[in-house]
Amino acid sequence: MTRLVVVGSINMDLVTVAKRFPSPGETLLGERFLSVHGGKGGNQAVAAARLGAEVHMIGAVGDDAFAQPLCEGLATEGVALTHVERIANCSSGTASITVAGGENEIVVVPGANARLQPLHVAKAQHLIGSANAVLVQMEIPLETVEATLRIAHAQQVPVILNPAPAQPLPMEWLRLAHYITPNQHELAILLGADPADDFRDLMRRAPCPVVLTRGAEGAWFREEDEPHHQPGFDVEVVDSTGAGDTFNAALAVFLHEGLPIAVRKACAAAALSVTRLGARGGMPHPAEVDALLARQRV
Numbered sequence: 191m192t193r194l195v196v197v198g199s200i201n202m203d204l205v206t207v208a209k210r211f212p213s214p215g216e217t218l219l220g221e222r223f224l225s226v227h228g229g230k231g232g233n234q235a236v237a238a239a240r241l242g243a244e245v246h247m248i249g250a251v252g253d254d255a256f257a258q259p260l261c262e263g264l265a266t267e268g269v270a271l272t273h274v275e276r277i278a279n280c281s282s283g284t285a286s287i288t289v290a291g292g293e294n295e296i297v298v299v300p301g302a303n304a305r306l307q308p309l310h311v312a313k314a315q316h317l318i319g320s321a322n323a324v325l326v327q328m329e330i331p332l333e334t335v336e337a338t339l340r341i342a343h344a345q346q347v348p349v350i351l352n353p354a355p356a357q358p359l360p361m362e363w364l365r366l367a368h369y370i371t372p373n374q375h376e377l378a379i380l381l382g383a384d385p386a387d388d389f390r391d392l393m394r395r396a397p398c399p400v401v402l403t404r405g406a407e408g409a410w411f412r413e414e415d416e417p418h419h420q421p422g423f424d425v426e427v428v429d430s431t432g433a434g435d436t437f438n439a440a441l442a443v444f445l446h447e448g449l450p451i452a453v454r455k456a457c458a459a460a461a462l463s464v465t466r467l468g469a470r471g472g473m474p475h476p477a478e479v480d481a482l483l484a485r486q487r488v
């Protein structure tokens with residue numbers, strides 16, 4: 191069984207479904223509201239657990255009303271929480287999300303996620319040393335992202351860095367990653383480049399291997415220095431929230447099968463994830479991924 195460590199955010203997602211996004215200053219009547227569990231770290235942990243991995247989470251919640259349900263939600267999915275900190279006098283992370291026509295707009299308030307320190311990752315270094323791979327994103331302090339990269343790299347454990355939300359990072363940090371998994375916009379920000387530059391050129395300029403996500407168009411990756419395109423799978427989009435998280439989790443879970451297979455399965459898992467509402471609503475189990483792969487031979 192693949193053993194993964196996920197270092198990242200845990201949020202309560204406050205989701206409003208509307209026919210369209212409001213303009214600045216406009217009040218709009220929405221169609222539906224729901225609060226569901228999210229956060230890029232929590233989502234990647236749950237997606238990987240559903241796909242059959244043993245998953246350990248390094249993260250933080252506050253001491254508010256959201257903290258307990260968020261932890262229970264992860265535990266119910268089989269995610270190990272020994273390294274999830276409870277921060278006193280602090281709110282848990284929240285994400286206010288508007289979903290319209292399958293697209294989303296998100297405002298994240300980090301809360302306890304901003305208090306996840308390098309020390310918390312260092313405390314779990316033996317766990318990291320025993321993992322097949324580590325997943326980390328950027329809704330936690332950058333020094334904690336750096337510590338994750340360094341601790342995993344020192345123990346020769348591959349790290350998948352999902353650079354979202356994107357910020358420029360030192361090239362030296364990127365060299366510590368086994369793969370980075372941005373979309374085109376995120377990769378441009380990460381490299382301090384022009385987002386209008388050709389994405390293949392951006393991929394070439396990155397100092398580490400890139401698996402570039404292209405939404406419905408699938409993903410691009412380099413294999414033996416040649417760019418490869420994995421087309422996307424055709425599905426009915428309800429809510430794209432969490433698609434990137436599902437992609438990253440599946441990539442980590444299936445990496446031992448080789449990069450082309452892992453990317454294909456990651457595209458299939460991400461496609462399934464957008465067919466239901468909520469970041470974790472459509473995250474699939476392996477049989478669903480296999481069924482989609484058999485139905486659509488892209």
Ligand code: RIB
Binds near residue numbers: 296432435469
């Ligand atoms: O990637 C989706 C996630 O981003 C949401 O669950 C939300 O919490 C934000 O962190």
